[in-house]
Amino acid sequence: MGDDVSVSPSLRLAAAPALGALLLSAAPLGVTARQSLLSRCDGGVIGTVVHREVRAFQAPDGGELFFTTVRVRGTDLATGDEETVDVTFSGGFISERRGAHSSTAPPADATRVGRRVLMFHQHVEDIAEGFSGDVLVDGGRGLFSWFESRRGDTIVQGRGRGSAIHRNVRLTDLRSDLRDALPGGRARSGGDR
Numbered sequence: 001m002g003d004d005v006s007v008s009p010s011l012r013l014a015a016a017p018a019l020g021a022l023l024l025s026a027a028p029l030g031v032t033a034r035q036s037l038l039s040r041c042d043g044g045v046i047g048t049v050v051h052r053e054v055r056a057f058q059a060p061d062g063g064e065l066f067f068t069t070v071r072v073r074g075t076d077l078a079t080g081d082e083e084t085v086d087v088t089f090s091g092g093f094i095s096e097r098r099g100a101h102s103s104t105a106p107p108a109d110a111t112r113v114g115r116r117v118l119m120f121h122q123h124v125e126d127i128a129e130g131f132s133g134d135v136l137v138d139g140g141r142g143l144f145s146w147f148e149s150r151r152g153d154t155i156v157q158g159r160g161r162g163s164a165i166h167r168n169v170r171l172t173d174l175r176s177d178l179r180d181a182l183p184g185g186r187a188r189s190g191g192d193r
Helices: 009-026 033-039 171-178
Strands: 043-058 064-076 082-090 116-128 131-136 143-148 154-156
Touching: 043 082, 064 116, 082 116, 154 171
Parallel strands: 082 131
Antiparallel strands: 043 064, 043 116, 064 082, 116 131, 116 143, 143 154
16 A cells, blocks of 8 residues: 655655654653643542532624533642642533533543542643633643552552553652642642632
């Protein structure tokens, strides 16, 4: 199939640097998936989804925009303090026929009520029509699940190479790894939101 297509050597030579530049801009040198995620988040919450709601907003073109908000009751990833956080992401369905899929959203089952999650979030002032709140950082890549081991340790499940958490890790180890990177783990001045 490809043998009948002829590409001149000069075109190949000219395209190579452009392709290389595109690849380098897509993955900055020295920045890991974890650093990238942490540089955009305001915090992380580990706990259980206790409520899930999909809302519709008027789109500028007259259509509808759908956003799912999940309420997570648990603890702040950096400090271990108890908290409840509402985290929003694009997409979701109000009914079987009314809603929208989003390629960046986690699957519905990953955020169902009762699910054990770790969510990295960032505050956004205007998500849609004046609706403000915390959004899931990096869509589904800012969401992880966890379980209790037989020894009673909380284990956050890694999601493989290229993920911010690539292998399973004990929550105590993850907290100590991230303590200085998350806002709650740093010495706070009086200006918290």
